[in-house]
Amino acid sequence: MNLRHLEHFLALSDMGSFSRAAEKLHITQSALSRSIQSLEEELGGPLLDRIGKRNELTPLGQSVLERARGIVKEAAELKRGAALLQQGGLGSLRLGLGSGPGALLMTPWLVYMATHHPGVKVSVTRGPTEVQLRQLRDRSLDALVVDIRRIVPAADLSIGPTFDMPAGMVCRAGHPLLAQYPNGVPFEALLSYPVASIPLSEEIARILVARYGPRADPAEMTTLQCEEISSLLQTVQQSDAIYLGILAAARQEMSRGDLVQLSVVPHLDQGAVLGVVTLAGRTEQPVMRVFRDFVVRMLNPSDDTHRDVS
Template identity: 35%
Template sequence: MNTRQLRHFLAVLDRGSLSAAARVVHLSLPALSRSLRSLEDELRVPLFDRQDRRLRPTPYALMYAERARRIVFDEREGARSLALMRDGESGSLHFGMGSSIARMLMAPMLLQLLSDAPRLRLSTVVQSTDALLAALRREELDFFIGDIRAVAHDSQMQVQPVYRCSFGWYARRGHPLDGRENITIDALRTYPLIGSGYADEGLLEQMAALYGLSRPLQDHFSVNTNDASTLLTLLLSSNAIAPATDVSVFTDLRDGTLVCLDVNPPLSLQLTLGIVERAGRTRVPAAERAFEIVRAHFASVEQAVAPRVPRARARRKVAGKNRTRPRIAR
């Protein structure tokens, strides 16, 4: 038995027919049929029942499939490890991040990687966390940066937390609510609300409960978008208001074009961003260099974001504690 036979077996199992599998593994039908029979002879069990011109997996095949996939995966990763040792810092690096992160991190990160390792071939994806996770499962990415709760109970993934976000309600400087204290959800809803970015069901449930909003929560927003540039254009060009993480509007708060509104109760949600990669997969040498850039970036963001208690909120007690809102150090 060899891994080539196992790849043939898995191709037939996944495609459901010899002809479809033969196209995938680039074999003729007779050659693929001989490979399957040879594997069945060696394992001494039938792997497929041939009925109605289709191959149906036997219970033996279904039981053996997971082990076969692991053997093929381990062989591929073994060859990949050797290739990485030969190539050093050359080769490829594929990674992704969300739109709000990419807006301030992607270009500087790519510039630094190209400067440090000009032989690298880089490819990137800007998508929501759920789409990035799906791509990582398909081994289309080496890692992504996103909400680590998406993989909290997934043993096939491993994470490095890099930044704990806080949330707030944001609007342009000079908005009619800018400078007002103790703003209610009803006051917010007199202006267009923009739903932004990826949020899991847990965050949506917390937000709905906090403000007494019905589900689905998206129905309360005039616009729902996962594109950070579109969100910021709407905020800066109108009286729209958006709930967002501090990191997604960091540069605009720093530059003074956006403000965090004094809403009661505050949007006391939390989300942790992290580097997510597949457990057990050999890390490409360039990935660690990329991780250093990511960690340094979020460390600088964390130093720049300083908590401040507005005067109105300092007088107000919520659940026995003072609540804070972020301010960007300038």
């Protein structure tokens, strides 16, 4: 069976028309039509019902579609693995980082690679977890580090190691709440000030509501929201806004005394669970091992609580 014919069939199925599929494949429509006809002859039946300008998969086409995807992916992994062996070295890495991981890892990772592996190509993208998951599955990213509570478990994903990251409330030094409530800030008092946070998972929302009541629902409580924690922390330093999120992201500012963790009553004893996410069964570049070791050192220097999940 000709692998190229399967690739053409997948493109046609994805694009929905011969013209768009041919454009994507950089071939003529007649060449694409001949390729599909050859595949149909080899399989012994029509794969498509051509209804006017529409193309609908036949039952045979539906059956072939999923198997073809697997075959094409396996072939791509064979080529990828062979190329890695032939190239030697560490390869390259296209990395996607969520908001928390981006604040903790992005600059240190780039500095580390520039210092220790200057010849390795590394790219880092930021964005919503849902978008980055699509990019991972499309193979435009090699790995993610995100809050795994925002991911629906799936057979095609490999997750691990993971790291528990405590969360809390942080304000600027000299914030009125610090003097007003020296022995602990009631949660209700926080709501008199803007609350700044990244988008939070539904699980975190449930935890907050269970802990503090309905007014803790992030959809209602959060007044300042963006994906960049650095921007949130700068806002908190320059205003009376309160940051809600991973405490490690504010470590430097707190060590300098610019920001202070609020002692909230009752205490928030939950946080994010950050994890490395890759495609299950995909051949990894050698640099991926370097990255995993780096993440362990950065997020869990004691190396005693991280765990693998698959």
